[in-house]
Amino acid sequence: MATDIATRELRQPMDVAEYLFRRLHEVGVRSIHGVPGDYNLVALDYLPKCGLHWVGNCNELNAGYAADGYARVNGIGALVTTFGVGELSALNAVAGAFSEFVPIVHIVGQPHTRSQKDGMLLHHTLGNGDYNVFAAMSAGISTTMARLNDTHEVATLIDNAIRECWIRSRPVYITLPTDMVTKKIEGERLNTPIDLSLPPNDPEKEDYVVDVVLKYLHAAERPVILVDACAIRHRVLEEVHDLIEASGLPTFVAPMGKGAVNEAHKSYGGVYAGTGSNPAVREQVESSDLILSIGAIKSDFNTTGFSYRIGQLNTIDFHSTFVRVRYSEYPDINMKGVLRKVIQKMGAVNARPAHYVSNQVPEVEQASSTQAITHAWLWPTVGQWMKENDIVITETGTANFGIWDTRFPPKVTAISQVLWGSIGYSVGACQGAALAAKEQGNRRTLLFVGDGSFQLTVQEVSTMIRNNLNPIIFVICNNGYTIERFIHGWDEGYNDIQTWDVKGIPVAFGGKDKYKGYKVTTRDELTELFANEEFSSAPFLQLVELHMPLDDAPAALKITAEAAASRNDKK
Numbered sequence: 328m329a330t331d332i333a334t335r336e337l338r339q340p341m342d343v344a345e346y347l348f349r350r351l352h353e354v355g356v357r358s359i360h361g362v363p364g365d366y367n368l369v370a371l372d373y374l375p376k377c378g379l380h381w382v383g384n385c386n387e388l389n390a391g392y393a394a395d396g397y398a399r400v401n402g403i404g405a406l407v408t409t410f411g412v413g414e415l416s417a418l419n420a421v422a423g424a425f426s427e428f429v430p431i432v433h434i435v436g437q438p439h440t441r442s443q444k445d446g447m448l449l450h451h452t453l454g455n456g457d458y459n460v461f462a463a464m465s466a467g468i469s470t471t472m473a474r475l476n477d478t479h480e481v482a483t484l485i486d487n488a489i490r491e492c493w494i495r496s497r498p499v500y501i502t503l504p505t506d507m508v509t510k511k512i513e514g515e516r517l518n519t520p521i522d523l524s525l526p527p528n529d530p531e532k533e534d535y536v537v538d539v540v541l542k543y544l545h546a547a548e549r550p551v552i553l554v555d556a557c558a559i560r561h562r563v564l565e566e567v568h569d570l571i572e573a574s575g576l577p578t579f580v581a582p583m584g585k586g587a588v589n590e591a592h593k594s595y596g597g598v599y600a601g602t603g604s605n606p607a608v609r610e611q612v613e614s615s616d617l618i619l620s621i622g623a624i625k626s627d628f629n630t631t632g633f634s635y636r637i638g639q640l641n642t643i644d645f646h647s648t649f650v651r652v653r654y655s656e657y658p659d660i661n662m663k664g665v666l667r668k669v670i671q672k673m674g675a676v677n678a679r680p681a682h683y684v685s686n687q688v689p690e691v692e693q694a695s696s697t698q699a700i701t702h703a704w705l706w707p708t709v710g711q712w713m714k715e716n717d718i719v720i721t722e723t724g725t726a727n728f729g730i731w732d733t734r735f736p737p738k739v740t741a742i743s744q745v746l747w748g749s750i751g752y753s754v755g756a757c758q759g760a761a762l763a764a765k766e767q768g769n770r771r772t773l774l775f776v777g778d779g780s781f782q783l784t785v786q787e788v789s790t791m792i793r794n795n796l797n798p799i800i801f802v803i804c805n806n807g808y809t810i811e812r813f814i815h816g817w818d819e820g821y822n823d824i825q826t827w828d829v830k831g832i833p834v835a836f837g838g839k840d841k842y843k844g845y846k847v848t849t850r851d852e853l854t855e856l857f858a859n860e861e862f863s864s865a866p867f868l869q870l871v872e873l874h875m876p877l878d879d880a881p882a883a884l885k886i887t888a889e890a891a892a893s894r895n896d897k898k
Contacts, residue, residue, distance in 0.1 A: 341514030343475060343507050344370045347485050348377035349517055351432060354489055356405045357766050360394040360759060362387050364409025366451070367436025370508045371407065382762065382794060384755075385786035387413050391420020392755025393787065394431045398424070399742050399756070400718060400763035403493060405432045411451035411461055418464065420755070421498050423747035425468040427583075427624075428496045428560035432489060433469070435461075437504040440476050462502065469500040476502075478510050486521050493523045496560040496647075528664045536650050536657050537668040540643055543652065544669075547617035548677050552576050553599060555629070556583035556745075557622030561647040564588075566666040567621060573670050576619070577681035579612055582731060583629050584622065586719075586741030590734050596681035598731040601634030603883030605732075607682045613637060621645045621662065626746045628727075631883050632890025684734045686710035698849040700873065702881045705853075706732040709775075712857040713739065718760050718772045722753035724810040725803060725875075726775035728884035740770075750808075751783030758787040761796040771865045772798040779808040779824045785832060791868055792838035799862075800870045802829045805877045813880060813888035815895070829872045838868060846872040 351359075358380040363371060374381050384390035387408050398404030406421070408414045414435045424431045438449050438458070446456025453460060466472055471491040473484040485501065492499040544550060552574070558567055564587060571578050571594050579599040580587055588595060597608040604612070612618070613636045620642050627633055644651040645662035685707075692704040702725060710733030713719065717735075720742040721727045727743045735741070742760055744752045757774040764770035781802050791798060808822045816822050830844030845862075847853045853873070856862055862869060 337511060337513050339514035340511045341517075342373070342509050343478070343481050343512055344373040344503065344509070345377060346482060346512055346514060346517065347434070347501070347503070348373050348379055350485055350489055350521065351405050352378050353517075353520060354493060354523065355402050356432075357401075358382050358397065358762050359405050359407055360384055360390040360397065361407035362390055362409070362413055364413050364436060366409045366438055366505055367407055367434075367503070369505065370434075370436055370503055382790065384758075384790050387416035388420055389755040389758070389784050389787045389790070391417040391424070391431070392752050392784065393759035393762075393790070395420060395424045395429050395752075395759065396720065396742060396756030397759030397763045398429050398431055400740055400760045401766070403430045403432070404759065405434065407434045407436070409451065410435060410437045414461055414465065418468070419749055420752075421465070422468045423744055423749050423752065424498050425470075426747040427744060428557060429498070430492045430496045431498040432492055432501060433465070433498055434501045434503055437502045439506045440504045441506070443504070462500065465500045468498060470495045470497040471499040473499065473501045475507050476504065478507075478512050481507070481510075481512050482516050486516075490521050490523060494525065525661055525663060528660045532657070532660055533664050533668065536652070536660060536665055537672060539652050539655075540650070540665070540669055541672060543617055543643065544619070544673070544676055549615045549679060550576055550617040550619065550676060551596075551612055551615045552578040552619045552621065553581065553612065553623070554578065554584045554587045554621050555581040555623040556587075557624060557647060558584060559587050559622070561622060561662070563621065563663050563666060566663060566670065569670050570619075570666060573673060574676050575678035576676065577611060577679060579608060581623065581629050582727075583624055583743070583745045585730065585743070586735060586739050589737050590684070590739070591737045594681050595684065595734070597684040600629065600731065600883060601631040601636060603631030603634065603728070603731070603886050605682070605684070609636075611682050616641055618642045619645070621666070624746060627891065628745045628748060628887055632887045634886070634890070686734050698851065700847070700850055700853060700875050701879050702729045702875070704850060705875070706730060706881070708853070708857070710734050712863070713773070714771060715739070716770050718742065718764055718770055720753045720757050720760060720772070720774045722776040722780045723748040723750055724777045724780060724808070725805070725880050725884060726777065728881040728887070730775070731883060732881070750780045754781060754784040755787045757798050757800065758790050758794075758796065761791060761798040762794060765796060769797070774798055774800045776800065776802055777809060778802055778804045778806070778827070778829065781829070782824060782827065788833055788838075788868075788870075789836040792833060792836055792841055795841070797865050797867050797869075799865055800868075801873045802870065804829060804872050804874045805879070807877070809877070809880055810884060810888060813885055814892045830870050833868060833870060842868045842870070844870045844872070846874070848874045
């Protein structure tokens with residue numbers, strides 16, 4: 328009776344699951360990744376009613392990777408798993424999203440709240456009555472935990488979790504017990520959208536920091552801009568673009584920041600990654616007397632083994648929660664407001680021409696008589712073939728380092744997992760990215776993945792077929808884990824893999840009528856394939872076996888691997 332009375336008092340009664348999914352739709356989510364399980368099945372029934380598409384992945388790890396790729400293109404993603412066995416399988420992917428500032432709402436279907444209170448010996452538990460242990464595992468890789476156990480606070484918890492996911496650009500964890508799915512809450516709250524705006528900076532503090540930044544900027548003779556991943560994740564690309572336009576300063580990106588700026592712009596100077604950089608890029612950045620560093624993540628693979636040669640005394644760091652000017656740090660101030668005011672107040676600065684980056688194949692490769700597809704030849708050639716608005720995903724390994732040597736057309740989105748570096752990530756991420764691309768008007772999606780990495784998560788090719796996605800997948804066939812070989816164990820069996828009939832895999836997944844495969848072993852064959860208009864238009868899923876020498880790798884990978892091997896070997 329009490330429940331009936333409470334329901335009658337609600338102005339717009341709504342089931343908890345519907346409220347949650349409508350809020351996700353409100354912030355831009357259109358597809359939900361995950362795997363069904365008995366603790367989330369009833370909740371999944373609400374998806375069509377809320378305008379959401381259920382993807383249905385092959386396993387939870389891949390689903391997490393896919394939600395990550397989807398979020399990087401769409402702005403935010405969502406993942407649904409079941410209690411215990413499902414959520415634990417997804418933890419690696421969610422940890423990667425946390426590491427690299429990717430906003431994913433992770434929803435976990437849980438047993439009935441009464442069963443949890445009674446400590447019942449249910450399946451998917453550890454058999455000890457502890458129903459908090461798995462949530463505790465996720466706490467360290469979630470910016471907010473929302474446990475939906477009480478109708479009085481459900482709506483507030485949901486709204487806060489989604490807001491925190493967006494603002495902090497990191498995963499959040501939401502539990503949804505089976506009995507809470509159909510509980511009634513006030514739906515009128517949906518009439519007020521979640522406030523996704525950044526908390527404003529203190530105006531006086533912001534003005535002070537802007538004045539300090541401008542003092543050093545106007546005094547600099549050779550200033551440059553260096554853009555990295557957190558400029559993308561924390562949504563300041565509009566400010567970055569306006570800063571480049573207003574200042575005319577030479578602009579470079581770190582590897583994780585690839586795609587953050589318009590690489591067709593005259594001010595674009597290339598990828599800076601310490602000793603792994605083009606010599607001219609390295610010279611211009613390292614000889615600068617002031618670097619405006621926006622959203623930096625100075626990890627080993629992002630800096631070619633910590634080989635940056637730029638001092639903090641010549642650096643101003645802009646981040647989502649602080650600004651650091653030389654050695655003075657200003658906490659609790661976000662870069663978005665500071666950058667906007669710097670642009671407005673800047674005036675003229677000393678801007679020198681940027682080093683010009685082209686997609687011209689190096690002369691030594693042009694003069695070579697070999698038909699072998701080398702990395703030095705491949706990546707400039709790929710740059711010539713790419714189109715405006717493409718999405719390009721590169722796997723940890725040769726592709727991740729090789730893509731540095733391309734100059735993108737405008738509006739290209741680049742996806743890689745440089746910091747977390749989970750091998751196999753890119754295949755799942757490609758599925759999510761291709762789905763987001765389809766929702767945005769079918770942007771072309773390209774994946775470059777090594778044959779070893781491909782074997783870890785190949786099942787998501789099946790999900791691509793099932794969801795009628797049309798990426799072009801290049802599997803670099805070079806007989807195993809090349810990046811691992813360069814670090815250690817060149818001839819050891821643990822870096823070898825079983826050779827697969829790669830281009831035949833989609834047929835085994837039932838994709839015969841929605842798929843076309845190619846085997847490419849020479850430069851002429853790849854040049855001819857790139858000239859094929861049907862292939863380049865990406866009308867359906869296509870997979871290319873791209874055969875390359877086992878002992879060939881981008882120069883930056885070799886340097887980074889040598890540094891990693893040296894650190895690993897320190898006594």
